[in-house]
Amino acid sequence: MKNKILSFVLVLILFSLLPSLTLAQVQTRVRVIQASNVGKAIDPSLRDLHDQLGSLFNFTSYRLLRDEIVILSPNQPASVSTHKGRSIEITQVGFQRNIAELRVRIRRDGTDILNTQVRLSPGRTVLIGGPKHGEGVVILALSANF
């Protein structure tokens, strides 16, 4: 019995010394939003981002073009088409203490136009925006759940 307890404790010490770089399945939500100054409205589906969009940008209209949830397995890229000729590729590269590390590439006609790595925790949103789309611009809203 004593040996069992001792072994158990030794294993605990070992794990407490190692960095906790475990990988888990991460659900990531990608919303493609068109922001413009044509009209005055916000899509009801963007209600949870209403305050943030209003405080960060001066656009008067936000329209949801696409809403996708992707489940990311470690080191397996997942790709979502966002709008004409554009796509976003997300890969989970790490998971540490309730934070998912995601590599995000935005591609246009097969070429990378943005390559970034972000740390997402539940409740945090990353907005990637700026490229023109029609009368406004496109904003991608990324959030994660795990």
Added chain:
Amino acid sequence: MKDSCSSISQLLERYFDRQATDEERSLVERHLPICQTCHERLTLLEELRKAIKAPVDEALKEETFPWVWEKIERGIRLGKKPSWQESVRSWLDLSPLLRKKVWIPAVATAIVLALVASPLLFKKTPSLSAPSVVEYVESQTYNVMVYEAEKAKVTVIWLFEEMEGESTTS
């Protein structure tokens, strides 16, 4: 029961809701072909039901309930927190050890573990806000700006149209 319009119209809603008796149903069905008013009333009830029901059916057909169960679990978790004493007690479950007289080495080992682990815990305080959300960002096509609004828990990566001859890496 008299087969007149006024008595039939009282049965119409029960008939429409399929709650009429067999006798009432046959009375109504005999009456409808010969009474435009009652027929129109029935049509109106159908239109009303369609206006109320169809959008609900449509919404449910397309609904995938994303993350709903996960949010319910989280809501339950946030609403119910056992005291730390209860958590530690259930995790340790000390009573069998006490009976078996091995608690002395177990306690000693726990103290050693705490002494070894505490410098590590204090060294690396977990904090969601301390490390930057964006580890790196690069673009050959756009100028890039990163803005972190800590209070709003939002990070913005904004891409500006490239000036000629420039490329950006950060």
Added chain:
Amino acid sequence: MNDREAGLISRCQQGDQDALKEIFNQYHKKVYRIAYGVVRQREDALDVVQEVFIKLFRSIKNFKGKSAFYTYLYRLAMNTAIDHSRKKKKTAFLSLDEEGGFQPSDGYEKRPDYIAAQKELEEKVRWAIDQLPQDQKATLIYREIEELSYQEISGAMGCSIGTVMSRLYYGRKKLKDLLKDMVKGGGG
């Protein structure tokens, strides 16, 4: 109530979340239908569904089995949806189909006039349902959306069948008047 359901409820009363998940799997669509019938918006209906099952888990100890479980759950769903709707009345979201609204050019849209007509009808139906007294609203939703019998509605609402019929009659009458431009068919 069958044995399986009784077993799930008993486990849930003892704090078993797996049992709650099975109940969720069985009933979440019905709860969504009731919620959507009241709030008439997807995001709000999903919020209500979450709230209902969280509340169910906390309150299920109070369920003594004297009535059918679904009537208990439906009552909880209806009350939660109505409360949610009441709180939301203070927050207004604009419809996207305003004059000069932007139409995306990448093939995602439907015909603008069709969208406008559908949204107008949806808004008007939601507004009209909101004008009804709570009891009439609940009765109509149970009948028109969930297709409960008068007996089942009387169980869910704790009233007589005569009261159910009366609420249906007056609720439909009021809706007819409020929506007379939207629905076809003559008066009666």
